[in-house]
Amino acid sequence: MEFLTNHRSVRKYIDKKIEQSLLEELLQAASCASTTGNMQLYSVIATESDDKKRQLAPCHFNQPMVTNAPLVLTFCADFNRFCKWCEQRNATPGYNNFHSFLTATIDALLFAQNFCIAAESKGLGICYLGTTTYNAEKIVEALNLPKFVVPITTITVGYPEIIPSKSDRLPIEAILHHETYTDYTTADIDKHYAYKESLPENKKFVADNNKTSLAQIFTDIRYTKQDNETITTTLIKTLKKQGFQFEF
Amino acid sequence: MEFLTNHRSVRKYIDKKIEQSLLEELLQAASCASTTGNMQLYSVIATESDDKKRQLAPCHFNQPMVTNAPLVLTFCADFNRFCKWCEQRNATPGYNNFHSFLTATIDALLFAQNFCIAAESKGLGICYLGTTTYNAEKIVEALNLPKFVVPITTITVGYPEIIPSKSDRLPIEAILHHETYTDYTTADIDKHYAYKESLPENKKFVADNNKTSLAQIFTDIRYTKQDNETITTTLIKTLKKQGFQFEF
Numbered sequence: 001m002e003f004l005t006n007h008r009s010v011r012k013y014i015d016k017k018i019e020q021s022l023l024e025e026l027l028q029a030a031s032c033a034s035t036t037g038n039m040q041l042y043s044v045i046a047t048e049s050d051d052k053k054r055q056l057a058p059c060h061f062n063q064p065m066v067t068n069a070p071l072v073l074t075f076c077a078d079f080n081r082f083c084k085w086c087e088q089r090n091a092t093p094g095y096n097n098f099h100s101f102l103t104a105t106i107d108a109l110l111f112a113q114n115f116c117i118a119a120e121s122k123g124l125g126i127c128y129l130g131t132t133t134y135n136a137e138k139i140v141e142a143l144n145l146p147k148f149v150v151p152i153t154t155i156t157v158g159y160p161e162i163i164p165s166k167s168d169r170l171p172i173e174a175i176l177h178h179e180t181y182t183d184y185t186t187a188d189i190d191k192h193y194a195y196k197e198s199l200p201e202n203k204k205f206v207a208d209n210n211k212t213s214l215a216q217i218f219t220d221i222r223y224t225k226q227d228n229e230t231i232t233t234t235l236i237k238t239l240k241k242q243g244f245q246f247e248f
Numbered sequence: 249m250e251f252l253t254n255h256r257s258v259r260k261y262i263d264k265k266i267e268q269s270l271l272e273e274l275l276q277a278a279s280c281a282s283t284t285g286n287m288q289l290y291s292v293i294a295t296e297s298d299d300k301k302r303q304l305a306p307c308h309f310n311q312p313m314v315t316n317a318p319l320v321l322t323f324c325a326d327f328n329r330f331c332k333w334c335e336q337r338n339a340t341p342g343y344n345n346f347h348s349f350l351t352a353t354i355d356a357l358l359f360a361q362n363f364c365i366a367a368e369s370k371g372l373g374i375c376y377l378g379t380t381t382y383n384a385e386k387i388v389e390a391l392n393l394p395k396f397v398v399p400i401t402t403i404t405v406g407y408p409e410i411i412p413s414k415s416d417r418l419p420i421e422a423i424l425h426h427e428t429y430t431d432y433t434t435a436d437i438d439k440h441y442a443y444k445e446s447l448p449e450n451k452k453f454v455a456d457n458n459k460t461s462l463a464q465i466f467t468d469i470r471y472t473k474q475d476n477e478t479i480t481t482t483l484i485k486t487l488k489k490q491g492f493q494f495e496f
Contacts, residue, residue, distance in 0.1 A: 001277040034375075040417065045427070102483070103378065145429050177291060190336070232345045
């Protein structure tokens with residue numbers, strides 16, 4: 001299982017293109033992932049041209065991987081293709097609802113993760129861009145996504161220039177529950193986060209930002225309430241624009 | 249990449265338990281998946297007792313795998329642990345919004361898919377249960393999930409008794425777009441779905457149900473508009489109950 005445990009997010013790539021045949025082989029393997037009712041409710045947009053990368057870059061807050069990677073893949077929840085098929089076959093689709101959106105999102109993510117495993121097994125490095133849902137509206141425009149297609153995640157792909165060290169992870173006991181969910185006590189939380197909080201790079205991060213805890217780095221800087229609420233507003237607007245009903 | 253292309257959903261298992269040490273090893277490998285800001289916004293509930301399996305079974309429409317598999321894993325989007333950590337560290341979490349729910353959902357799914365690959369690499373068989381979001385409310389009760397924890401997907405796990413044949417998939421050209429999304433013409437749709445529609449088992453399915461197309465099997469029987477809308481209503485109610493705001 002070293003192909004899983006060796007994962008790290010690779011953000012620097014050498015100047016070498018990914019052959020079209022390799023891309024298709026990787027996507028083929030990825031598409032063997034489980035999918036709801038075998039509907040394959042996803043599409044992927046491959047960005048390789050400099051022009052289009054420059055257009056996507058601000059959607060991802062100009063993270064340098066977007067323009068430097070030979071390949072950028074935007075994975076989308078896609079009910080468009082399936083609905084078109086239904087309509088051509090005298091079948092009336094009823095997929096413009098939140099549950100259907102979530103179903104397609106699940107399909108797209110299992111496919112994306114399978115792709116990453118396939119790519120890494122061939123010596124490629126990948127990095128997920130969580131910014132996709134932040135700026136979904138702009139990505140819809142840049143990639144010309146029709147109704148019932150929503151970008152869910154993006155990965156940059158290339159041959160690694162620098163292989164960074166692995167990220168820390170919580171101990172398994174922190175994420176595994178037996179039979180029912182056992183809620184965390186104060187002592188549990190202290191124990192589970194102790195290693196993460198002890199890391200020199202995290203301590204430096206806290207000190208450099210004049211914070212008193214690592215958690216404040218997340219709540220006050222990286223993932224703030226205000227940002228999350230602004231993103232939610234834009235995201236819902238985009239989901240509605242793409243045809244999914246959001247009146248509850 | 250045969251470990252990906254050999255995937256099939258395994259629904260029948262021999263009577264052999266999964267060792268706790270193996271389960272933890274698989275989860276360890278799975279947790280190396282990419283995760284938003286290294287927050288690991290997920291938990292997994294392992295169901296092994298007959299009592300709890302019987303309680304979960306109706307949540308999954310009594311699909312026999314739930315009671316017959318030695319192990320049932322419910323993967324949850326989990327902001328509870330992270331919020332508790334924030335609160336213990338004098339940091340104010342702002343994660344009770346739709347975007348944060350989606351972020352945790354993404355994390356949970358990459359983790360789940362990594363787990364499946366790890367499990368299959370050790371000779372185990374898995375089957376995803378898409379029914380998890382259908383009956384999220386009942387699963388929340390059965391597994392005692394606290395606020396900010398939502399079940400997203402479930403897999404049954406065991407050593408295969410029967411390894412079924414592989415499912416068909418759309419050709420890669422049906423899911424891959426270059427630079428921008430090229431919408432499907434009528435001819436494209438006909439071409440992409442031709443193989444699926446030609447399969448004898450699908451033709452039989454259409455005939456047995458007195459339908460005129462395979463698409464009608466999906467729209468009229470398997471994934472109907474009415475079901476999707478009913479599920480959406482319950483799902484939103486559950487998300488609100490679990491603490492995520494859904495007023496847009």
